[in-house]
Structure formats: C-alpha cells, structure tokens
Amino acid sequence: MPESKSFNFWDDHYARGGTSGDGSVGEHREWKWSVVKQYTVQVDDVVDVACGDLSFWAGRDCMRYTGIDISSTIIERNRKIHPRWQFILANAADPQQAKGRIVFCFDLLFHIMDDNIYTGILQNLTQYSAEWIFIFTWKKNHLTYWKTRVREGYIHLRKLQPLKAARILWGTTTDYRYQTYRDFNQYVPLFESAGFDLHAVHDDSPNPWGARYVFRKRT
Structure with missing residues (x-):
C-alpha cells in the first residue's frame, strides 16, 4: 500500500469515529499487558509505534512516552488527552529521533502492504529500543x-x-x-543483526492467529 493511501485510510478511519480495534481493548489488551509485565514491571520509558487512539493505555500512565502514528487526526486528539506525552506524526517506516527502554509495535505489521516499508519499520524498532521490543502480529495466515x-x-x-x-x-x-500476511520468523535475523535476541514467543493470545514476539537487546 503506498504511503499516501495508507495515510488516507487511517486518517479517514479515525476522523469518522473509528477506533484502534479489538486488539486494544478487553481481553486482548489485558493479555498483552500480562505478557509485558512478565518481563518488565516498570513500563516507564516507551516508544509506541502506531500508537492509535491510546485505548491500550486506558487507566495507565507512563513517565516517558513517545507515540508515533500516521494519522494527524489521532495525533491531535492524543495530544489533548495526554499533553505531557510526546507524539510524532509520521509513517512508521520513516526514522525518527526517538529512544525508549521499551518499544511497542502492536497490530500494525499485518496492515503493511509494501515489503520495503515493512522492513523499514522493523529496522526502526531496533533503533528506538534500548532494551525491550514487544511486537504483536500474525503467526498464521x-x-x-x-x-x-x-x-x-x-x-x-x-x-x-x-x-x-x-x-x-x-x-x-x-x-x-x-x-x-508474512512469516514473521523470517525477519528474526534482522533483529539479531541489530543486536537483539528473540527472547520469547507467546502464542496463547485471545486472537487465534496472533502472537507476541519479545526481543531483548544483548548486553
């Protein structure tokens, strides 16, 4: 999907009152948080790639938070809700001056149509993270x-x-x-070459075709 088309889709989606979807609420949200908390109790320094409408963060705070999203509508809305947090309007494949101990990338990758954009996003995740990367994407087609x-x-x-x-x-x-759909396992070497090891794969998600991939930076 060309960048401009992707931008129009998501900006129109949020402008019409659309949400970030079921993956950011209910049992899906609680499961994702339960996985994160297995590895890091303090979720205090986060870069959230494709942050969406922040439903995932309902009832939670973060000391240092940077949210990146392609929709100007949702970025403007998020800035009003969390004026202390930082938000960047950008395509996830475009490198940003962002750094956090933890990087989130949830429910984004299976929406990426272009292989080069997909790879660019993964490379950016490795550049943003100082320790952990948590990714949720499809494990099955x-x-x-x-x-x-x-x-x-x-x-x-x-x-x-x-x-x-x-x-x-x-x-x-x-x-x-x-x-x-892409076989995410084929992209694990990209993370390894950037200094990250695949620490765990959680495939017990309420979403029957999704899994959480956990990467940790080598020390």
Whole structure:
C-alpha cells in the first residue's frame, strides 16, 4: 500500500469515529499487558509505534512516552488527552529521533502492504529500543480461513475486480486492501543483526492467529 493511501485510510478511519480495534481493548489488551509485565514491571520509558487512539493505555500512565502514528487526526486528539506525552506524526517506516527502554509495535505489521516499508519499520524498532521490543502480529495466515476468503472475495467482486476475487478465493497472503500476511520468523535475523535476541514467543493470545514476539537487546 503506498504511503499516501495508507495515510488516507487511517486518517479517514479515525476522523469518522473509528477506533484502534479489538486488539486494544478487553481481553486482548489485558493479555498483552500480562505478557509485558512478565518481563518488565516498570513500563516507564516507551516508544509506541502506531500508537492509535491510546485505548491500550486506558487507566495507565507512563513517565516517558513517545507515540508515533500516521494519522494527524489521532495525533491531535492524543495530544489533548495526554499533553505531557510526546507524539510524532509520521509513517512508521520513516526514522525518527526517538529512544525508549521499551518499544511497542502492536497490530500494525499485518496492515503493511509494501515489503520495503515493512522492513523499514522493523529496522526502526531496533533503533528506538534500548532494551525491550514487544511486537504483536500474525503467526498464521488469517486470509486462509474460508469465511475470510469468501468475505474478501465478495468485496472485490462488488468492485468489479474478478481477478483479485479469484486469487483470494483460491488462497492468498493479501486482501489487496489493507492486510498482508508474512512469516514473521523470517525477519528474526534482522533483529539479531541489530543486536537483539528473540527472547520469547507467546502464542496463547485471545486472537487465534496472533502472537507476541519479545526481543531483548544483548548486553
């Protein structure tokens, strides 16, 4: 997905009253926090990549917080809610002058359509973190589920895009709109070359196709 299209999608989404989704609330949020707390009790210095509407932070504070998001609508809203926190309006693939002991990147990577942008985001995560990186993304290809294939195929048929509909119905790694599956394990060497080891993988998420990847910087 080109950067401008991605920007329009998310900015329009939030401007229309959209939220960051189920992954930031309820049992999904509590599970993600429970994983974080297994490794670091003090969540006091965070760079939050694709911070969204801050639903994930409901009822919580952070001494030093930097949130990065591509939507100007949500960045402006977040600045009003947390004037003490720092927020950066940027594409997650564009390097920023940000540093934190902990880096969060939740529910973003499967929305990245372009491989180069995807790799750029991962490289940035390693540059921002002084110790921990917590990533939540797909462990399985959600687009192989027949209900998903039928739903997405129908969407493209309505748009008079039969070739895309056929590809989705037969099985694909992208919905050609805003979701793409990649085997995250293939990108672990990128973190290792930047000085981070894969510390743990938590695949007991309430989301049946998602997992939490925990990286720690070598000392």
